[in-house]
Amino acid sequence: MKLGFIGAGNMGGAILRGYLASGRIQHKDVFVCGRDLDKLEKLCTELGVNPCQNISELMDACNVIMLGVKPNMFPEIMPQVAEKYSSDKILVSMAAGVTIESISGFVGKEAKIVRVMPNTPAMVNEAMTSVSRNKNVDDEQFVSVFDIFQSIGKAEEVEEQLIHCVIGVSGSSPAYTYMYIDALAEAAVKNGMNKEQATIFAAQSVLGAAKMVLETGVDPVQLRINVCSPGGTTIEAVKTLQEKGFSELVEAGFQAAVDKSRLMSK
Template identity: 70%
Template sequence: MKIGFIGAGNMGGAILRGYLTTTNINREDVFVSEQNQEKAEQLKAELGITPAKDIAELVALCDVILLGVKPNNFETVLPLIAEKYSTDKVLVSMAAGIEMSFIEKYLGAEAKIVRIMPNTPAMVNEAMVAVCRNANVSDEEFAPVFHIFKAIGKAEEVPESLIHCVIGVSGSSPAYTYMYIDALAEAAVKNGMAKEQAIIFAAQSVLGAAKMVLETGVDPVQLRINVCSPGGATIEAVTILQQNGFEKNIAEGFQAAVEKSKMMTKN
């Protein structure tokens, strides 16, 4: 299988590097097309992948094409893809606000399209990736594409109708989590801890708590109850957070991201 990346910026580059470090794919079978050819050559030197001279060449050579350009560039890039696209190829889009039906207008109703919604922890191979496909992508064609994203963290197949929800719960939520870590660290600093050390304490606690949820299978509410000994320090903190609307604030932030995603959508 030959894989091509059109654009290897922050997210596309994170997926590219993560995939290369966790699989045994022949790196010469991984292609990249960049607007800046010098950047493409740098990726060749760094990663051993193959620069394509342009988008048309990459599309002609590859079985799976990952489109990592910004949403406002789709109307420019999709016609270039269409020049060499054929229905034996799968196009993967990672752009927020671009529905698969929008891409079908350029590539045709028979086009095989997968849409993903990753998040920035892809940079450390801890992504959460939502993956959806149109009706033209068979299980056999979908499996190797899905594997790309399982290689950089966790991936779940969802219907496209849930993409707005995904943006709220995982696409945008690293930002909320960074706010939480920073607030904990700042509070620790006020109590005498150095900022660098406080960040380690706060971030590792978040990482550990997340692993407890994922690896034990215990409901997060029960895990929280388990930590809260009657009359202890933890239940005192939890009570104050609840009184100040902690859960309500998170839910309202989540919904704001969902509504903005809906407003941005092109179909």
């Protein structure tokens, strides 16, 4: 694989760093281009990868191309991509609201396209990424792309129509989780703990609870029941959260993200 990144900002850069750190690709086989040539040179020197002066140069060098630019940049960059696109190349897009069909409109209906929706924990190799492909990407080609996202956390193949749901449950949800952690920490501060220590206690508890769900295979509802001793502190907290509409608030936030994603795709 010769892997190219058109844009390596926060998300693209996190994926790039994570995949390099996995050791599954050699630095000499990675190419990057970007609008800010000074930042590009600095990044490529730091990571030991190849800078490209323009999209044309990168397209010539690579057979898997990550489209790491904002949705509003697609009308500008895609004609340049299309000019150099050939059937041996796979385009991988991480842009919210940009469908596989709309990308095909630039490069043709026979183009091989994969659409992904990672999240910001990619920066610490704990991303959750959905991966969707069109019919032109065969299993062997898909595995090579899927491996990139497995190297930076967990990945699941889903139908593209579920991407709005993915955005609600994982793409945007780190933000809701940060809110929960901060609220816990602020409550601890009000009870005498300093903010730095309180944040560690809250964040580690969220991390541990998440690992319990992933590694035990026990339903989250049962895990909650298991920790709620009758007449204890935890069940008192859970009852209060339920009375205050905790689940309904989370669902409302989720749905707002989903609805916005659908609107962006129109």
